[in-house]
Structures are given as C-alpha cells and as structure tokens.
Amino acid sequence: MSRIKSFVPRIEDTDVESVIDAVKNGWEDRRSEQIDNLEKQLEKVTQRKHAIAVGHGTDAIHLALASLNLKPGDEVIVPDLTWVACAAPVIHLGLKPVFVNSDESMCMDPHSMEKAITGKTGAIIVVDLAGSMPDWERILEISNRFKIPVIEDAAESFGGAYKGSPAGCFGDLSILSFSGTKVITGGHGGAVLTNSDDMYLQMRSIYHHGINQELTGKYYWSNELGYNFQISNIQAALISSQLNRLDQLVDYKKWLFNTYQHHLNLVVGIELAKAPDWVKSSHWLIVARFDPKLGISKEQFIRLASEQEIDIRPFFYLLSDMPPFSTYNVEQSVGRKITVQMSQNMVCLPYGYDMTEEKVIRTVKVVQEILESHGA
C-alpha cells in the first residue's frame, strides 16, 4: 500500500513551461519580467496598491516590521498559536514579542489583543491561521482606536476572504508565503503588500541593500543599510503561473474539506476545525480536533498513523513554550484553555492536491482505529 503523504503540490505542464522560459530566457533585460508580472497579479487579487515579491514569507514579515521604524525594545503583539516566522523577525529587529491567546476562530482573540496593548506597543501581527480569519472588524476597531499599525499575515489564508474582502487586504501591511506546502508554491517565496506609498518606497529600497538606481543614477550604490530579500525570476514564474488557477486550487481545497467532513461525520471523538461563518476559508490545512478526554497526545496520534502509512502533522506548538521565546510575556486575561487545547489536541490530516476520495476514506479509517483503540 502506498504512503499517503502530508502534502503534494499541483504543478501543471503550463507551470513547467513558464519556469523553463524563465530559466532559458529570463536574464538581463528580462531578468525581472516574471517578478513584475507576479507583483501586478498579487496587487489585483488582494486589492492592494503595492506588492513586493520576496524570497520568503519570513522576509516579508521582517520587511513589513522594518518599514514601521520602531525603536529597540518596542513591543509587537503576536499570537502564541502560530508559525515561528511570525515572532522570529520581531526578535531579530531588537523588538519584543508579546504573545496573546486565540479564540474559536483559531486566530487572535481581539479581547486578549486589547489587553496586551501598552504604551510600548509598536505593532500587531494578526495571523489568518490555517485558512481561517479572525474577527477583523473588532481587531481593526481596537488597533485604530490605539493608533497601532497592523500587519496581516495571510500566508495561510491566501485565496480566501473575510465578509467578501480578500485575504491580504487587511491592516497597514500584509504578507503572503509561497513555501512548499502553501495553496500556491514557488518552492519558496513570499510577498509584502500595502496601500501606503511611503511604506512601499521604504521597503523597495531596503529589500535590496538600499540600492535605488532611479534615485541615485548609480549601479551598486547602497543609499542606506538594507537586506537581500529578493525572489528569483524562476520562482516568480512558477508562482505566477499557478496564480492563474487560484480559484480552481481553492475549489479543490474546499472539495477536500467537504469530503473529509462527510466521511468523518460518523467517527466519534474527532471533528474538523471550521472557520467562522464570516470567512470564506482557503482551507489551506485540514485541521482536526480530537477529544482531549481520550488521553492521546498529538505526537502519539502521528506515530500511530505513520505506522499505517499515513502522514499526519501536528498543529502548531505554542511559541511561548519554545526556547527562543519562553522568556517573553504571555497575555493571560482571557485564560489559556482554548489556545492550549488547540495546540495539544489538533492534527493536520493529509491535505495535498493528490488526495482522492479513496485516500480520504483510507485516512479516516486509520484515524477511527486510533481513536477506538483509545476508548472513543
């Protein structure tokens, strides 16, 4: 029996042709052709004025934070339940993460966020986790009231929407990722988006060593200290080509979610994590929450599934539990129960573009056996 992999991307012949064209011809005066195309496509899909394609989503967070000109020691509010890339650039920039709790949306709890705001808060990174989205209206009402800039991390929600507005259009800045398992992938890749001309110009300058040839008229002249966050034309070709099929890819993800839902319906002790009604989820991940009373850990769950040739992945660990982040503050006012349980009792079922109904049925059967062997 062949192994059911956690994730397999969908790469079509047209994507390969586009990459081959970039590899063969995308040099010198065509060296940024696909990057320019990609940025225009992203501006359209996210309804943003400016997009800058970068090497990784992590670079995009770093760049977005750097454009806010915060002071060393300023605080940045980050969800505790998310991917490490949301907090690492905060520390690299000499800023302090403050971790806050999540609500049933799997995303930042607006109440916990408000309680974490202090006179030193310089920014808030709000993450649309696993294709879900938070209560954006409340989040923006609070952040506007306190005049604190917001970065929307839409790495996992790209292709989805909140009350009709596309993921990637919220906050002062937003970021995307095109890493290997995302709805669309370039192997690696990311983007930062904004409507602000000032932030855009500043990010354009620092994303490539502060070189601004239009301004200075000189090649290889750094006008200010910057980074090298550029994406290659070849990666951009792969991402740009898939972007033409974004709706189709998200439709497939929705089909996969519904198919799991249908087959898990009668299984006791587990349910799929759903986005709130206000969200059109990208269904990037298929996240299932198992009953904590069964006394099984997510690591055991994954090991037992692996023995049956099914790759299941853990849902996120809490950042504040991990060594690089454990000394920073965690907001406590709403209690930790939802956040901790989501981290401990959720797993990611196989979510690749190779999944068929037959593979879903096989996965669900193994899941059911694991749960039954623990008393479900």
Ligand SMILES: Cc1ncc(COP(=O)(O)O)c(C=O)c1O
């Ligand atoms: C929520 C979130 N933020 C940021 C990133 C960082 O993206 P990358 O891996 O492209 O650096 C990812 C993906 O990996 C992510 O899932």
